Amino acid sequence: MIHNERSLTIDAAPDAVWEVLSKYMHIDEFAPQITSVDALTDGEPGVGAKRRNHFANGTSVVEKVIEWKPGEGYTVQLSDMAAMPLDEASSKIQISPMVGQSKVTWTFDYRVKYGPLGWLMGQTMMKMMMGKIIDANLDGLAKRLRTS
Numbered sequence: 001m002i003h004n005e006r007s008l009t010i011d012a013a014p015d016a017v018w019e020v021l022s023k024y025m026h027i028d029e030f031a032p033q034i035t036s037v038d039a040l041t042d043g044e045p046g047v048g049a050k051r052r053n054h055f056a057n058g059t060s061v062v063e064k065v066i067e068w069k070p071g072e073g074y075t076v077q078l079s080d081m082a083a084m085p086l087d088e089a090s091s092k093i094q095i096s097p098m099v100g101q102s103k104v105t106w107t108f109d110y111r112v113k114y115g116p117l118g119w120l121m122g123q124t125m126m127k128m129m130m131g132k133i134i135d136a137n138l139d140g141l142a143k144r145l146r147t148s
Helices: 014-021 024-029 115-147
Strands: 002-010 034-039 050-055 060-069 073-079 086-098 101-112
Touching (some): 014 115, 024 034
Antiparallel strands (some): 034 050, 060 073
16 A cells, blocks of 8 residues: 655644534535535444545545544545546544644555556655645645634
């Protein structure tokens, strides 16, 4: 698996960050590439909750919560990734308290199709692209917290 990790210190308490992140079916409120979300499960967010994220380029991906830690973060497993050359992928968002702030760490772990060539593509082009997406999501989260 290829690991990509980004962090951002946000001027908000962990509870405020969690309040935004725990609205699982509303990631489109701060993630700039996500245009809409379909809830694929009913009920409260938590382990087993599924959503389909629709992107500006017309593609989508399904995310299922596999770990849910209230106030700390969650991990999702991706599926229905036809638009991406991935065999498997997961993402984790973690909140770490700091004095008067929160450090939010967002990771993306993935295995690219196509053997060694895919691995090389994953380490170069995809890692750079996913890093930009994660950075934009973290910036969007910080902006959302500033305006709420």
